[in-house]
Amino acid sequence: MRRYLRLLRASLRLSLLLAMQYRWDFIGHGLMQLVWTSLGVLPLWIAYQARAAAGLSALGGYSFPQALTVFGFFTLLKALLDGAINPSLTAVVEHIRTGTLDFILLKPADAQFLVSTARQEPWRIIDAATGIGFVVFGMAGHIHQGGAPPGLGALLGAGLLLLCAMLLLYSIWILVICAAFYVVRIDNLSFLFTSLFDFARWPRSVFRGALHVLFTFVVPLVLMTSYPAEALLGLLRPPQLLLAVVWTGLLLCLCRLAWRRSLAAYTSASS
Amino acid sequence: MASSGPIISVERMSKHYRVHQRSAGLLSALGSLVSRRHDIKRAVEEISFAISPGERVGFLGPNGAGKTTTLKVLAGLLHPTSGSVQVAGFVPQRREARFLQQITLVMGQKQQLLWDLPPADTFQLNRAVYDVPQAVFNDTLAELDRLLGLSAISRIPTRQLSLGERMKCELAAALLHRPRVLFLDEPTIGLDVSMQVTLREFVRRYNERFGATVLLTSHYMDDVAALCPRVIVIDRGTLRYDGDLPGLVRSIRPHKRVTLRLGGTPCDQGRAEDQLRRVGELLSWDGTQAVLQIGKDQLREGVAHLLGVLPVLDLTVEDPPLEEVMRDLFERSAP
Structure with missing residues (x-):
């Protein structure tokens, strides 16, 4: 375990070095991220403004501060997706296509771990901080409107669900990588997932019927952002927490199985 | 070192691939969307050989002979279709960490160095991956520096190095964990004659200094003649000759x-x-x-x-x- 933490530290260090190798890119990316992430809240704000103009305050039963908390979790996970998952995904797909995955497979460490931590974009930490800011701001608004402040149980539940959300996102990403062993170019699959992930910014009550099932079980966006936010807001019931934990465990097992099968099918690119 | 037996042992090893085939043209491409014709490509067919610890062996054959496939099977990257393979007492395809600690594979046509960073950063990453203690790492790096002259180039971003400089650093990155078995696949490809001689000399000195076993493929016969007392010739997946170089010359051109x-x-x-x-x-x-x-x-x-x-x-x-x-x-x- 300690060895893998050291490996993670080495990989983070390299990503930081890579980011700083081009210093204007580093500064420019950081500033642009701050602007883009802040602007990301606009669609939510506009939707609630339109509701307010129509004399309504809630959207799908969520007040603006509550929806902002969901959006905060979305921003936090989007930072993880863009900061750690997508860069590694791009790197791995290239490794598979060119055959340099050989070098990763020759290393005496778990290949899935090495692949998962291949590359990060450190400036996305700004997004993560902004996401936490939205959560805090949303919670403050919720309390200001008479909501109960989160107790220890709610905080622990939200923490557990945030962990589940990260693992769910990670599992889906590994499944996408596994597809790359068979179809080589998976750009479209990753674009599809990134587009789908954008739905996670909305509270779960916005999705009804088949969409609700789709975003709970197939692409579990609801479990990733709405559940942690609801745990913090005191709206989540224990069975839902259990569902998220079990579903996360199942998807983790599935992704490990798929990874092993894909590795066995790997034929390496020609010399 | 476990015993005086062979460090590499290959018995009746075959590797077959299933490859998709179609004729040229749009119609054929459309047809292949519905129904695909697959052939079995016999990359390696029942080859057997054994290599003792510390040997330098040249692995020769024309393009497509099965050399790289065999090296990849020995390194554990590919699973053999049949037969048995043992390297340093391990079955390579299981890819156990203790096995991977003892081998390295250098491919002249692929690189593990991080393109935008100086090679020194890749060295540090490999130190962490192979869990090399700092003192051992420093010693090995100093030794490699002495043999290859790395200090002047290891702090320049890889993309700004010449092919020869890059290859020196590739070798260093691959050897920092002091592997006992070196699989070198065309390590001098594309290099000028003087750089070929430098790398050749380095491989020989590394082999002598650390007693490492070297299995080398190269299209440059000078590499093989200068480095390898023994050659294994493979053609269309089958073993054609295993012995010393003068013996090969005598048997083919007396x-x-x-x-x-x-x-x-x-x-x-x-x-x-x-x-x-x-x-x-x-x-x-x-x-x-x-x-x-x-x-x-x-x-x-x-x-x-x-x-x-x-x-x-x-x-x-x-x-x-x-x-x-x-x-x-x-x-x-x-x-």
């Missing part, structure tokens, strides 16, 4: 190549040519210089005769070039 430079006047040239043709096969003749191919049994007698009847100014006796020997070998086995 001749010596004699080059003579002659003095005398132009009117002597006709007579000289007659004498040369009496002794052996005349490969080239420009009136003053002749290249003859003489059977090894007739060499002593033939050279003595020529020295007696012709105004010989200079004479050299050599084995035929290795490239020609290999060409002969592969032409003989062609269907």
